[in-house]
Amino acid sequence: MEVMMQGAAAGEDDLVASEFLTFTLGSEEYAIDILKVQEIRGYETPTLIANAPPFIKGVINLRGIIVPIVDLRIKFNLGKVEYTPFTVVIILNIAGRVIGAVVDSVSDVLSLTSAQVRQAPDFSGSFDTKYILGLASIEQRMLIVTDIERLMTSADMELIEAAAE
Numbered sequence: 001m002e003v004m005m006q007g008a009a010a011g012e013d014d015l016v017a018s019e020f021l022t023f024t025l026g027s028e029e030y031a032i033d034i035l036k037v038q039e040i041r042g043y044e045t046p047t048l049i050a051n052a053p054p055f056i057k058g059v060i061n062l063r064g065i066i067v068p069i070v071d072l073r074i075k076f077n078l079g080k081v082e083y084t085p086f087t088v089v090i091i092l093n094i095a096g097r098v099i100g101a102v103v104d105s106v107s108d109v110l111s112l113t114s115a116q117v118r119q120a121p122d123f124s125g126s127f128d129t130k131y132i133l134g135l136a137s138i139e140q141r142m143l144i145v146t147d148i149e150r151l152m153t154s155a156d157m158e159l160i161e162a163a164a165e
Helices: 002-010 148-152 160-164
Strands: 017-025 028-033 037-042 056-062 065-071 088-094 097-103 105-113 132-138 141-146
Touching: 017 088, 017 097, 017 141, 028 105, 028 148, 056 097, 088 105, 088 148, 097 148, 105 132, 105 141
Parallel strands: 028 141, 065 097
Antiparallel strands: 017 028, 017 105, 037 088, 056 065, 088 097, 132 141
16 A cells, blocks of 8 residues: 555656636637636626726626626627626636636636646737637537636736736
8 A cells, every 4th residue: 555655756747637617718618727716606796987998898886895807708709799697707816816707607626737728829910829828628518728827817807917017
């Protein structure tokens, strides 16, 4: 038994699984690190903020914290945006800030090892893949594993700089 334990301890990081929350945007399924997720809420119409970019839907008051709401479907140019009973807001805790992300629906929580996540193909500048950690194929599903912290703290999201002012 001790030999088996040593073998497991000597195993590479490829065997260590991390948990990811999966959600849908349009017809695609995405996965983000579950440790960045604070809670999942039903969609409620946020208070609009003047001169905000179109993908920032506004803000909500979450137990005394003013939370900006980002619609990832608009940010990723995923066509017609509809708010249905399945539309949810994933409340994220990123870089010390609380941010809400609107998605079409939440699927489940999956454990993925680094061996299951393949590097995203290089699209030679046709679109930005710097927020994609890789692609994972689980059963008949293809997941786009997203670096949600890098996305939400990027300058084009206009969230972190606005908070510093």
